Amino acid sequence: MPSLLLRNARLVPVQPGDAVPDAPVDVLVERGTVTAVGAGLDRPAGVEEIDAAGRWVAPGLWDQHTHLAQWTLSSQRLDLAPARSPEEVTRAVAQRIAAAPDLPVIGWGHRSAGWDREVTVSELDAVSGDTAVVLISGDGHHAWLNTTALLHFAMPVRDSVVRETEWFAAYPRLVTLVGTDGTSPEAYRRMLDVAASQGIVGMVDFEFGASRDDWADRWANDCDLLRIRWATYVDTLDDVIAAGLRTGDPLFGDPRLTMGPLKIISDGSLNTRTAWCCEPYGDAHRLEYPAGQPNLSGVELREQLARAHGGGLEIATHAIGDAAVQEALAAYADTGARGSVEHAQMARREDVRRMAELGIRASVQPAHLLDDRDLTDKIWGERSERCFAFRWMLEDGVELALGSDAPVSQLDPWLAMAAAVHRSADERGPWHGEQALTPRETLAASVDGQPTVGVGSLGDLVLLDRDPLLRDLDDTDTAALGQALREMPVAATVVDGRLVFDALS
Template identity: 40%
Template sequence: MSAVLLRSVRRVGTSGTPADVLVTDGVVTTIAPAGTLAPSSPDTDVVDAGGAWLGPGLVDHHTHFDQWALVRRRVDVTGCDSAEATADLLADVARTGVADPVLIGHGYRDGLWPRPARRALLDAAAPSLPTVVISADLHAVWCSTSALAHFSRVLGRPLEAGEDGVLREQDAFDVTGALSSVPGAVLDGYVADAAEAAAARGVTRVVDLEMRFGLDRWVRRIHGGTDALRVTSGVYATELSDVIARGLRTGDVVPGTRGLLTMGPFKVITDGSLGTRTAALVDGSGSLAWAFDDLVAVTRRAVDAGLVPAIHAIGDRANTLALDVFEAVGARGTIEHAQLLVDADVERFARLGVAASVQPEHAMDDRDIADRHWAGDTDRAFAFASLVRAGAEVLLGSDAPVAPLDPWVSLAAAVGRDRDGREPWHPAERMSALAAWRGSTDGRVGVSVGDVADLVLTEADPLAASSAALRSMRLLGTAIAGRWTHLDL
């Protein structure tokens, strides 16, 4: 039997009166006034929390975990405000020497650049090295001439781009996938480091929507000792047949992983993104990846096999399409992103039992891009509060590496819709602290007897913190089933 005694904690969602909490074999078994509980055995791990706030562990409902692990080792260009500045930064890196066969930057946002990307800039930045820059939203890859040739060979088909050198949507995804093909042991090490960093920010579970089916990689990683997170691993249409053949259903716990790994949803992408200007809008702009009948057919096939759909939709036209698909199939699931909605669709989320899986920090990253490219419509963009008022379930995540895998960043953006000292953007769509917290904890508010002890210890009460305080929240501890994955007391 394993036991942990937390002394003098204040439970989130209560008045804050200190209590002692006993965890036995991964479950909260006793809660009593502070100072009244004794260790249940000589081996009990006693932690004096000193009045820290105890809450349920946090969940990131949308990540691309391999990409996040890799991006942490690529050239960060998010601070560059032009194509020229991006190329100059990469040129500086190239001059210092690059050991890898491709120079990779990540995080460009060209929606506000004064001049468009140009292939010649990257050709000049690193003349002897294939150079690519992945957009912040992952829907575009800016390539040098040698990079286009290199990845045409790798993929076995010609990649064509104009003078800008930009590949979009599926071509971009294919190049990003090729860039992810690093040796398994190397990538596993990167992932282990990223998992520990997530645990240090209070994360106990992630939904991994990596485009390559990741279940078997996660089995290998867990067997190799990567145990800082619970993982729910999704699948895309390209590998749907294999998952169905294996009899995997959403929610299945994978044997031999100590309960850490679960089969996730069926993910399908309907449109592009705001940053790449490929989101499908009611004005006819953007692009749809699926015809309605085809999307219904593949979604029904997944649902019939026991998989819950998670449908990517950014633009208002794409969101209407996604809701129409859920209605036609008669299934529940999630719409991932739900960034721009027509008014009539807001209540449909609740009526159809479809959850909005949103990434609040995207609103902060893209507010100026939205004001330019969705001018006049941003009052219905990132409509978090409207969805909550309509009775829809709203789940929070990061879409890492699009935004940092840090739930406190997501919480801050959800409740404040502000950052960097700027005024809140469309403050009417701010979520309440309680709604945002529930969206980050699988609906839990506090810690009760009988709960699985996936826990987080924080210095301050997350339900009373300002958006600025949430962004800088000090984490004191994170536990999965009572096992510490991070402790800093």
């Protein structure tokens, strides 16, 4: 296993009260673990040496919620995030077809919840003809298909979008339309290199319709760069249980590629207005389900939790609306299962406290608040004060784990931290700034529970050109703190003692 001696590095204290030397020290990593920290360490024979030159070293960063195939493919898709109306989308589709008439159009990123009307299949047909068009919403919870694409997927022809469970079942068949070039090992490796350049050492992969064998192939083809936790869905749960795999077990003999949790999508999303809420949406008159709805009955949810828990798996339960969060916690309590609530976008204070009592993590994506701020105020109104309630979570003892939900938000841990600290993406002040976190708190929630770098800690490190705690700035100026986090310069990333990104040479 690779070993590394990092000289002249300043330790970053992850938790308040962690004592670290005032002066730079050397950090020795052997066989994937930090074995010595101190000044003037001897370099063992054959160990690579790097001079940090006074830079700051911290545990490597994790993105706890990604969809890696979709993230990899997103770089090749028609970017519809800037579209502000159905007409802007159809114009962009027409332009793409004119430029490449023989290719299907796969779009990503539109957010129709802010538009003044529902879209139709017929208006997409009018600009696309026989070219298949699949436009995936920015939250991933619905897709706007034309008739050609609906027929290709053998789906019922309709004049509305495909939502939630029906879309999740169809998504894996997208490969029959576009092929696999966008998710080849080479494409994955390019995106993993991007992640490493941001200081990321590990990611949890929640890709839909995936198989652990897919990762075996990638791993053998130069994608063994970072740590990966592969999550199963219920459709592959039988295979996982039959193989005797438990959360944390190595896949294919490599401890850097491990079994993750069972992922359950218990409700929908804000943008699609399918997140399950305790009270109706502000525009409930437009909706078939005025308060959203669950994707599973209470019985089904508990059956899946109990089955996975019995097989030694943690569970990651997607719950965005407050009713979904409440029901997810009740199901955890009833089954004894362990794991996380993914998103927990809107929650009542009593449910935050219940999360802490049960020991359930809150796996949250702060950059979503930048996109959802205005829509939340519009359709959830006063309930926005308990959205992205990170301060409540920490105060009540909930373990926080930050991620991106890439490609729903940009895969960038520094953007996530900046959003949690400043809670604004423009000239406006923080949105419910009482729920903001400090730079230290966001760092602690981004390192997969690792402590301040010391003897016995993992040899997964990030070397930074600037103190990530930003102790040189006014801690009340959250705009300056957020800007500094977004611009954080990464000098090197180390995984298991191996240098995977190097901006020093």
